[in-house]
Amino acid sequence: MQNGSLNEKWAARQLAVMPWGSSTCSKAARWPGDEPAAMVRGKGCRVWDVEGREFIDFRNGLGPVTLGYAYKEVNDAIAAMLEQGVVFGHPHTLECETAELISKVIPCAQKVRFLKTGGEAISACIRLARAYTGRDHIVQIGYNGWLNVIAPGGLSLPGAKPGALPPGIPAAISALHHAGEWNNIAQIEQWFKALPDGIAAVVVAADYAGMDAGSTFLPALRELTERYGALLIMDEIVTGFRIALAGAQQHFNVMPDLAVFAKGLANGLPLSVYCGRAEVMDRLQQVTVSSTYGGETLSLAAARKTIAIYQRDNVVDHLWRIGELMWQSLNRIFEQHKLPITIKGFWPCPQFVIGKDAPPDLEERFFRAAYRNGVSLYRVSYVNYSHKEADIREALDRLKKAIAELGD
Numbered sequence: 001m002q003n004g005s006l007n008e009k010w011a012a013r014q015l016a017v018m019p020w021g022s023s024t025c026s027k028a029a030r031w032p033g034d035e036p037a038a039m040v041r042g043k044g045c046r047v048w049d050v051e052g053r054e055f056i057d058f059r060n061g062l063g064p065v066t067l068g069y070a071y072k073e074v075n076d077a078i079a080a081m082l083e084q085g086v087v088f089g090h091p092h093t094l095e096c097e098t099a100e101l102i103s104k105v106i107p108c109a110q111k112v113r114f115l116k117t118g119g120e121a122i123s124a125c126i127r128l129a130r131a132y133t134g135r136d137h138i139v140q141i142g143y144n145g146w147l148n149v150i151a152p153g154g155l156s157l158p159g160a161k162p163g164a165l166p167p168g169i170p171a172a173i174s175a176l177h178h179a180g181e182w183n184n185i186a187q188i189e190q191w192f193k194a195l196p197d198g199i200a201a202v203v204v205a206a207d208y209a210g211m212d213a214g215s216t217f218l219p220a221l222r223e224l225t226e227r228y229g230a231l232l233i234m235d236e237i238v239t240g241f242r243i244a245l246a247g248a249q250q251h252f253n254v255m256p257d258l259a260v261f262a263k264g265l266a267n268g269l270p271l272s273v274y275c276g277r278a279e280v281m282d283r284l285q286q287v288t289v290s291s292t293y294g295g296e297t298l299s300l301a302a303a304r305k306t307i308a309i310y311q312r313d314n315v316v317d318h319l320w321r322i323g324e325l326m327w328q329s330l331n332r333i334f335e336q337h338k339l340p341i342t343i344k345g346f347w348p349c350p351q352f353v354i355g356k357d358a359p360p361d362l363e364e365r366f367f368r369a370a371y372r373n374g375v376s377l378y379r380v381s382y383v384n385y386s387h388k389e390a391d392i393r394e395a396l397d398r399l400k401k402a403i404a405e406l407g408d
């Protein structure tokens with residue numbers, strides 16, 4: 001990218017009109033100059049920026065693009081629905097049909113409802129849990145969406161360093177939320193001991209790099225919440241339709257009271273699901289959660305088609321297999337070059353981990369070089385169904401060139 005380049009011009013325009021230069025904080029270019037400021041198009045596993053530079057993409061919209069950009073079968077389903085109408089003044093048949101489908105696919109989903117974003121669906125579950133239990137305190141593990149950045153010391157964004165009192169949150173509200181650590185059951189048990197009748201729910205999003213600890217941590221959370229009469233809410237916004245169709249609850253065989261699915265639902269169309277035990281969900285008769293766009297049909301049509309493709313083509317298997325090829329090979333390249341970077345976690349959604357003794361600028365130099373060589377990565381990187389073996393080999397060749405530049 002040159003000085004005065006199209007990317008630089010777009011970055012200036014974005015920053016002039018939008019705080020962060022983007023409505024999604026994590027999408028704003030972190031390393032301007034090499035990282036694209038703005039994209040214009042995507043197809044399959046590739047995206048193109050305003051300068052026409054092509055990238056083999058592992059950002060995938062930050063998670064939701066599981067089949068591929070502009071995936072034809074999903075696009076066709078959306079186009080067909082568009083001809084019939086987007087929102088109605090009564091529920092469309094597709095809303096009930098998609099709820100029935102979700103209820104079949106997700107073990108905990110006796111009852112199902114739709115919203116647009118993951119964060120608001122988690123908020124709905126928190127409100128529901130408070131109403132159901134008559135308790136106020138909430139323990140949160142991981143990032144659960146901007147509406148739920150409330151706990152002192154909680155993540156302010158995915159992967160961001162914990163802050164103190166989040167700006168804009170009254171201290172009295174913040175005091176009801178507690179930021180828990182993934183795989184630290186002793187810490188969470190302490191809160192239960194301190195507030196035995198006070199905690200309404202534990203909300204848990206699995207940690208990317210340490211996801212395998214879910215095999216012991218999630219059952220322990222289930223047992224602890226049951227013992228103290230609190231609800232377990234699983235944030236499956238990333239894990240859902242990625243590590244298994246029904247996410248961590250299926251992979252680790254743990255039944256939550258409530259769960260939220262979003263990113264993997266509709267190949268990028270804005271749709272979230274909150275679902276769970278009928279007895280809890282039925283409290284929605286009294287608890288107000290309602291949105292004009294909850295049953296918007298384009299996203300529902302996309303979800304129905306996307307889930308059908310997952311089932312027909314065993315997409316989750318592909319994500320594991322092609323992810324393993326990509327990330328294990330990349331780990332080997334890091335090792336060969338003695339670079340203190342590893343990619344850890346489950347292959348459909350692993351995380352880059354920079355060694356503690358690595359030079360402070362290593363992460364930046366690596367990601368910049370990857371962009372310069374046509375590979376678009378993110379802190380948590382995702383494969384999609386359109387990444388085939390040849391794409392992975394090409395991406396690895398590009399990354400070898402990028403790594404060779406690091407010595408320069």
Ligand SMILES: Cc1ncc(COP(=O)(O)O)c(C=O)c1O
Nearest residue numbers: 117118119143144145205237238
């Ligand atoms: C684990 C997790 N939970 C919740 C959210 C929030 O979802 P949304 O951005 O759709 O509100 C995210 C988004 O990155 C997430 O990764």
